[in-house]
Structure formats: structure tokens, C-alpha cells
Amino acid sequence: MKKKITLKQIARELDVSISTVSKALKNSKEISADTIQKVQAFAKLYNYRPNNIALSLKNRKTNTIGIIIPEIVHHFFSKVIRGVELVANKRGYNVIIGLSNESFSKEVINMEMLANGSIDGFILSMSKETLLQQDYHHYTETINQGMPIVMFDRVVSEIKCDKVIVDDFNGAKNAVKKLIANKCKQIALITTKDYVSVGKLRTQGYLEALHESNITPQAELILKMDDTLDYEVHLEKLEAEIEQLFKAHKKIDGVFAVNELYALSAMKVARRLGLNVPNDIQVIGFTDGVLSKHSTPSLTTVSQHAQLMGERAADLLIDKIETEFDTEEEQYQTVVVNTELVERESTK
Amino acid sequence: MKKKITLKQIARELDVSISTVSKALKNSKEISADTIQKVQAFAKLYNYRPNNIALSLKNRKTNTIGIIIPEIVHHFFSKVIRGVELVANKRGYNVIIGLSNESFSKEVINMEMLANGSIDGFILSMSKETLLQQDYHHYTETINQGMPIVMFDRVVSEIKCDKVIVDDFNGAKNAVKKLIANKCKQIALITTKDYVSVGKLRTQGYLEALHESNITPQAELILKMDDTLDYEVHLEKLEAEIEQLFKAHKKIDGVFAVNELYALSAMKVARRLGLNVPNDIQVIGFTDGVLSKHSTPSLTTVSQHAQLMGERAADLLIDKIETEFDTEEEQYQTVVVNTELVERESTK
DNA sequence: TTTTAACACGCAAACGTTTTCGTGACTTTC
DNA sequence: GAAAGTCACGAAAACGTTTGCGTGTTAAAA
Incomplete structure (x- = not known):
């Protein structure tokens, strides 16, 4: 149990000053070759490493x-x-x-x-x-x-x-455009309340994509979840709301969700309602978690390059x-x- | 842009010594009430906080x-x-x-x-x-x-x-016992090579469960994967091996996998082969990841309480x-x- | 009035570094 | 043989704290 060694201890052992040791370890040309050799050998033997804290204090870094x-x-x-x-x-x-x-x-x-x-x-x-x-x-x-x-x-x-x-706006826009290109006519959005900036931006991207394709957004197709709750815990609530949405609007054939779990829940509810993904309803999520990759069917997502x-x-x-x-x-x-x-x- | 203030600066401003400031902030009874009040007011005004690095150096902690x-x-x-x-x-x-x-x-x-x-x-x-x-x-x-x-x-x-x-041994043992209790007769094990201690222990738990139920373990039912590879990347290889295992032993009706991904892959392969989980084949994994909870069907696992x-x-x-x-x-x-x-x- | 005690404060060391500057002992140069 | 220069090293300050101890001033006790 040999504690960490310091410059002071090396100096004492070798009967030189602390400054000499410090300089010797840095191959300073102020110090004679003999001394350098002696100090470095000793330091190596005792595995000397400068103390980070002392350095931090000295360098203010x-x-x-x-x-x-x-x-x-x-x-x-x-x-x-x-x-x-x-x-x-x-x-x-x-x-x-x-x-x-x-x-x-x-x-x-x-x-x-x-x-x-x-x-x-x-x-x-x-x-x-x-x-x-x-x-x-x-x-x-x-x-x-x-x-x-x-x-x-x-x-x-x-x-x-x-x-x-993240380019939330364009990420969302492109995703929704993809759905449109895939012939979706009624695209639902599952998002969070607007105080979460990312939710807001993704919502805007969704709207913009519709706009550019001359589709009139329908407020009833937008589901805004309260994100203050830990949604892992409130899965049932989430699914219930989605189920209600799907039932009220049977023509929904595309879903864009602002995160992975919302998307997965949408797929789960769809399956429960006898809808096939992607044939009856196509789903795109946001984020690059593990779930997307390993779910069945695996989920098309907007990857964020975290x-x-x-x-x-x-x-x-x-x-x-x-x-x-x-x-x-x-x-x-x-x-x-x-x-x-x-x-x-x-x-x- | 006022930089962090130090004891020295307070001392200079108030025309007292550094030690007086330090003691005053600690309500030392060496210091007069006046001075304490004065120092603390000033410190509060400038939002003084002791420098962690200096403290670390001093306290060697x-x-x-x-x-x-x-x-x-x-x-x-x-x-x-x-x-x-x-x-x-x-x-x-x-x-x-x-x-x-x-x-x-x-x-x-x-x-x-x-x-x-x-x-x-x-x-x-x-x-x-x-x-x-x-x-x-x-x-x-x-x-x-x-x-x-x-x-x-x-x-x-x-x-x-x-x-x-983690109590890997008993965790595995209990999982396999659960399968046995659920009437599984041919239980496969998907594990890692033995140098990973946890893989080894879980394998031992598997064997012990069989032993206690007087079932003779069959080496052909044990699949040992090379864990040095990042298995996220080598999914296909993993699935191929599992498929081979299932095809070679059609009577397999239970699978214990030492991690989540192995278990999920097993379920995926089973589905591909037209087997229903859990009716034809039951699966238990190890670890408490997200995948288990959100997969379809959701996966029974040995949770580790990470x-x-x-x-x-x-x-x-x-x-x-x-x-x-x-x-x-x-x-x-x-x-x-x-x-x-x-x-x-x-x-x- | 002198001694003692209490009070309120400052000095200095210490934590482990780095670095500037000073200095004694040699060596060189004229 | 004296002046100048080189060499090899040490002293000390600094980073920002904390704390034991010393000390000058004043008030109380003798």
C-alpha cells in the first residue's frame, strides 16, 4: 500500500529541491544530464504522476x-x-x-x-x-x-x-412528405404540448408538409399528449387516447409520432383494431432508439444522430x-x- | 461578466485579512459580530462560493x-x-x-x-x-x-x-424452472462463451434447474454465441444460428436466453418458422431493457435491478x-x- | 497602577504544482 | 589574475482554501 508519491517526496529522497525535480521531469536544460537521469529513473520506479487537482488549481483549468x-x-x-x-x-x-x-x-x-x-x-x-x-x-x-x-x-x-x-422542423416535414408520397390521405399527428420546443417544431413540420401538398390540416387528427407525465408509466392512457382517435377517424391511413413510444403505441393500437401496418396504416416515429429497430414491424423513424x-x-x-x-x-x-x-x- | 470572487478579493475590498474573511464566513467566534455581518453581506452580494479545487487540494478529498x-x-x-x-x-x-x-x-x-x-x-x-x-x-x-x-x-x-x-445463477435457475413448471420439455439455452462470467453463471443456473428436475441436459440444445462481436451488428448471424437450432430440434418448446436481444431474436425466428409464442414455444430473457417491455409479444425476463x-x-x-x-x-x-x-x- | 484575561484579528503553513529569478561555483577570456 | 560568462541548482511566489497560533489592544481584576 504505497500511497501516491509527490514531487516533495522525490526531492527529499534524492536530496535536491522540488524545483529541480519538476524541471528534471520536464527535461529542462537548466538541469544536468546526471540529475535528469537520476530523477526520471526514480520517478519511473515509483510511478510518479502529477496530481491533477494541484495542476487544476495552478492552471485555473x-x-x-x-x-x-x-x-x-x-x-x-x-x-x-x-x-x-x-x-x-x-x-x-x-x-x-x-x-x-x-x-x-x-x-x-x-x-x-x-x-x-x-x-x-x-x-x-x-x-x-x-x-x-x-x-x-x-x-x-x-x-x-x-x-x-x-x-x-x-x-x-x-x-x-x-x-x-436537431433539425426538428425539416425532419418532421420530410417524414410527413414521405407518408404523403406513399399515398396517405389522412395523416394523424401524435405530439406533445407546445411548451416542449421540439414537439412544437415537429408539429410545425407536419403542418408545413401538409401545406406544401395542399392538404388542409384537420385539428381532430392531432393528438397532443401531456408530456409532464412519465409516459412509460402512463402507457395505458396514451393507448386509450390513440384508440379513441383511430376509432373516431377510421380513414386515418398514416401516423406521424414525435417520438418512438408514441409511434409504437400507435402500431400496437392499430394491430389491436385489426389494422395492418403498413398496409392499412403507415407509421413514422422520431428519435433513434432501440425500440424502432427491434419492434415488429420495425419502425420507420427520423433519426437524430444523437x-x-x-x-x-x-x-x-x-x-x-x-x-x-x-x-x-x-x-x-x-x-x-x-x-x-x-x-x-x-x-x- | 464578473468572474468568480475569491477570499483574497473580499479581504482586499473589506481591508481585512484572508483568514478573517474565511472565519467570518464560518461564523467563527474569534471574529466580532460586526465583521461577520460585514463580510457575510459582501460575500452574499458577490455570490461567493468556495473554490472546489482549492478545497480538494487542501482536504486531499x-x-x-x-x-x-x-x-x-x-x-x-x-x-x-x-x-x-x-x-x-x-x-x-x-x-x-x-x-x-x-x-x-x-x-x-x-x-x-x-x-x-x-x-x-x-x-x-x-x-x-x-x-x-x-x-x-x-x-x-x-x-x-x-x-x-x-x-x-x-x-x-x-x-x-x-x-x-447479480444473482445470475439463481436468476437463471428460477427462469428455467418456470419454463419447466410451464410444461416445457425441451428447453434450449442461448448463451455466450464462458469467459464472460455472467454468461457462465447463467449457464450453470440453467443446468442446475434441469438437474433438479431430473432432466438430462442436451448439449445440442445449447447455443454459445461469440460475444466479442457487437451483436447489434451481427444480428443476422445470430438469427441464422438460432434458426438452425430450431430447425434441427423441432421439439424445442422453451428458450432461455442470457440477454434481451438473444431472446428477441429467438422470438423473431420462431415467428418466421410459424411457431406461436408462447403457445408453441415459450421464451424468457435476462436483463431489464426497454425491448422486453415493448416487444410483441412482450418478453418475460429476469430483471436485474440495475x-x-x-x-x-x-x-x-x-x-x-x-x-x-x-x-x-x-x-x-x-x-x-x-x-x-x-x-x-x-x-x- | 500593575497583572491578567478576553477579544479580535493577522501571520504563516499546508495541500502539490510550475516557473521566474537569484546565486554560488566554475570556466573561459583577455 | 581579474572580469565576464556559463552552468546547475534553490528560493519563493502563486493558485484558493483552512486553521493553529501569535499578538496588540482593551477591559477587568488585584
Whole structure:
């Protein structure tokens, strides 16, 4: 049980000063070849590694980025994390995570925990509660203290910072256009209430696609679910509403759902009602989870390239961290990650 | 853009010493009421928060735990993380993650990055490559340096540390017994090669269940897949092998698979061969992913309580971190988390 | 009035680094 | 043989804290 060795200990053992040891390890030409050799041999023997914390303090730089997300047991977010970790690691950074669990207060607490020197910058996606309360002071305060922030997916225009977002609008539009091209006449939309920006944008994409094809949208074909509830738990409620929709509008022959679970539920209800997917009714979802790929029939979805978003966000953040001079007035950019329609069995 | 304020700056502004400020903020009785009031007001105004890094250096304690896992886009691991984060946060710790991506070298690098002062202890699950190479020096070295480690799920007896494991043996045994109780006569096993400890244990559970019911195991009913490949990618190969198995043994009426995807593939192949699940063939999987719940038919599985494992691991680790005195010789414990058979539609 | 005690505060060390600058001992140069 | 230069190293400050101890001032006790 040999504890980690420090410069001081090496110095004492070798009867030189701490500075000599430090320089010797860096092959400084101030130090004689003899001493360098001696010090390095000793350091290697005892497996010396500089203490990160001391370095962080000295350099006022932690080489760590904080990521705060609403939920980690979620394909989208875990893929984003993977992307962040990938480039962070490549560029010499560690990643520290905080989960808000969709709660405003946990988000605030987590940010405060990390903002006091532990990290060099944030990557985050807002919790639903924050989105609802529209209280963004913790973000702006953090930014004002000079800590860079990159937001992704769930963003809001009030906050001035770099952002990485999915092209929700066009993703949805293309999906619906695909349904139209596949001869669907009555296309239902299963979405969330509008305060969730992504739900809103996808809804707009749906409407735009109809518009461009000169189809008059029918309000009765749009189902807006309350997204504050954990829908994993409220599956029955979800299915009941969909069933009601299908029964009230037997002519529905296409469904665009703003997430995977809504789409899956739609397929399940359709099957229960004796409808065949994709022959009687075609379904497209949004997100690239595991369910789509392995469901029966497998689900055509709008893939979001979550990992790529994480990579972009990390690059953006680290770039900002490493630009010494804040070039005059802050210049923020918003990266839009394109979606991709992955066609599977639920469409023709 | 006001940067974070330090004790020194407060001291200068208020024309007192740094120590006075520090003590005043702690309501030390060495300091007069006037001064305390003055300092605290000023600190509040400027939103003073002590710098974590400086504290970590001083206290030689980071209040951060490192977690290293093979993969994050995976229901099991992300649930474990959630559990870890939950108790870590509750007990005042942060969580920093490292992904080995199933690679030995990335695991080593990640551990070294974190072991140099960044964290107080590790929670980790071994990469497949490490499991294969059986090179554990990075673990033992870390432990020898006095850094506590808690391993979970993929563990190995050679490493002396606290562990949290799933009761794979009994989980598998109970699952197979369930199949037997449900009148299955020919029960196939779809498992991994034996170097993955969990695969091995689940296989043993399968055998034991048969043994206890006086059924002679048939080697031809056991399919051992090569787990070094990413099976998400090699789905067709997997399905082909299963199809071959089913065709060669038409009397198979039960399947126990050591993970979710194997089970799902089995159901898919069965359907393709015109077999009804659960009437012709019953299927049970292992793990508590999303797929089981949302597949059709939904899959009966052995649930592992991943989040609970994470919580246990975190408690174990933090307990160890916070016991001042290493009570004489190290005493390690292994926590076994029970499994639970979640019955769904794939069994009768 | 002198001694003692209480009070309110500052000094300095420590955590583990890095880096600038200073300095003593040689070596070279004229 | 003296001046200048080179070499190899050490001292010290700095990053931002906490804390034991020393000290000057004042008030209380003798």
C-alpha cells in the first residue's frame, strides 16, 4: 500500500529541491544530464504522476467538462453522452455528469455544485420543469461568470450561448412528405404540448408538409399528449387516447409520432383494431432508439444522430474554452444537425 | 461578466485579512459580530462560493467518484449510473464517467486519467477485452495506492475489492424452472462463451434447474454465441444460428436466453418458422431493457435491478471512502442483488 | 497602577504544482 | 589574475482554501 508519491517526496529522497525535480521531469536544460537521469529513473520506479487537482488549481483549468441532462436512462441522451465523451477524451478532457431528473431545482443544485471550479464548461439540455417555469437565471448567471455553456436539443432563444439542435422542423416535414408520397390521405399527428420546443417544431413540420401538398390540416387528427407525465408509466392512457382517435377517424391511413413510444403505441393500437401496418396504416416515429429497430414491424423513424450532436457540442465547448481571448463581443453559433429518415417496415 | 470572487478579493475590498474573511464566513467566534455581518453581506452580494479545487487540494478529498463502464448506450449500464448518481448526489458527491468501449487500453488510460487525484474512488465494470486478456494490473495497482474500488456485474475473483453482483445463477435457475413448471420439455439455452462470467453463471443456473428436475441436459440444445462481436451488428448471424437450432430440434418448446436481444431474436425466428409464442414455444430473457417491455409479444425476463446495483455500489464505495481508519486488514464484501422474474406475454 | 484575561484579528503553513529569478561555483577570456 | 560568462541548482511566489497560533489592544481584576 504505497500511497501516491509527490514531487516533495522525490526531492527529499534524492536530496535536491522540488524545483529541480519538476524541471528534471520536464527535461529542462537548466538541469544536468546526471540529475535528469537520476530523477526520471526514480520517478519511473515509483510511478510518479502529477496530481491533477494541484495542476487544476495552478492552471485555473480543470480539463473537465460538465454535462447536465434530464435523464440518463434514455437512448437519445446516453448517445449524446457517448459523443461528448468521445471527443472530450480525444481532446484530453474528462466528463462529469449531473442528472436533473427533469426537475428545476435539481438542475440548479447540480449546476452550482459543478460551477465552483470543478469544470471548465457546461453541456446541457434543459429539464421539462425549467422549460415550463421559464426561469433561466441559473444559466445566465453561469454564463456571466465567464463559464461557457453549450445547450443541445432542448434549447431556448432567451439564453445566449452556443447551441446544437436537431433539425426538428425539416425532419418532421420530410417524414410527413414521405407518408404523403406513399399515398396517405389522412395523416394523424401524435405530439406533445407546445411548451416542449421540439414537439412544437415537429408539429410545425407536419403542418408545413401538409401545406406544401395542399392538404388542409384537420385539428381532430392531432393528438397532443401531456408530456409532464412519465409516459412509460402512463402507457395505458396514451393507448386509450390513440384508440379513441383511430376509432373516431377510421380513414386515418398514416401516423406521424414525435417520438418512438408514441409511434409504437400507435402500431400496437392499430394491430389491436385489426389494422395492418403498413398496409392499412403507415407509421413514422422520431428519435433513434432501440425500440424502432427491434419492434415488429420495425419502425420507420427520423433519426437524430444523437452521438453526432454530442460530438458537435463537445467540440464547440472545448473550442470556446481554449480560445484565450474572448474575441471582442461574444459570438455564439447554433449548429443544426440534420436528421435522416430511416425506412423500415412500418412504411411502404 | 464578473468572474468568480475569491477570499483574497473580499479581504482586499473589506481591508481585512484572508483568514478573517474565511472565519467570518464560518461564523467563527474569534471574529466580532460586526465583521461577520460585514463580510457575510459582501460575500452574499458577490455570490461567493468556495473554490472546489482549492478545497480538494487542501482536504486531499475531491468528493467525486469515478465510474468506468464498457458502454453507456445500454440500458443496464445507464440504469446503474442513475443509481450511482442518485446516492452520490445525496451524499454530496459528484460522478465522473469514463467509457472503456470494451477496450482494455481505453480502460487503462481512463483509469490513469482519473486516478491522479481527480477522484476519491472507483466504481467499475470490466471491459470484455480485459476479461479476455485477464490482465488486471491496473486494478491492483490502483487498489495498492489506497484508492478504493467497487466492481459490479462483470467481476473476477482475482481482484480483491468490494463487489456488487447479480444473482445470475439463481436468476437463471428460477427462469428455467418456470419454463419447466410451464410444461416445457425441451428447453434450449442461448448463451455466450464462458469467459464472460455472467454468461457462465447463467449457464450453470440453467443446468442446475434441469438437474433438479431430473432432466438430462442436451448439449445440442445449447447455443454459445461469440460475444466479442457487437451483436447489434451481427444480428443476422445470430438469427441464422438460432434458426438452425430450431430447425434441427423441432421439439424445442422453451428458450432461455442470457440477454434481451438473444431472446428477441429467438422470438423473431420462431415467428418466421410459424411457431406461436408462447403457445408453441415459450421464451424468457435476462436483463431489464426497454425491448422486453415493448416487444410483441412482450418478453418475460429476469430483471436485474440495475439501478439498485448502482445505488449499492455507490453506498459501498462512499462508506469505504469515509471510514477514516482502514480497520486493520482490509475487509471486502460482495453484495448480491437478487433478480426478479417479470412475467409477460412470452410465457404462459 | 500593575497583572491578567478576553477579544479580535493577522501571520504563516499546508495541500502539490510550475516557473521566474537569484546565486554560488566554475570556466573561459583577455 | 581579474572580469565576464556559463552552468546547475534553490528560493519563493502563486493558485484558493483552512486553521493553529501569535499578538496588540482593551477591559477587568488585584
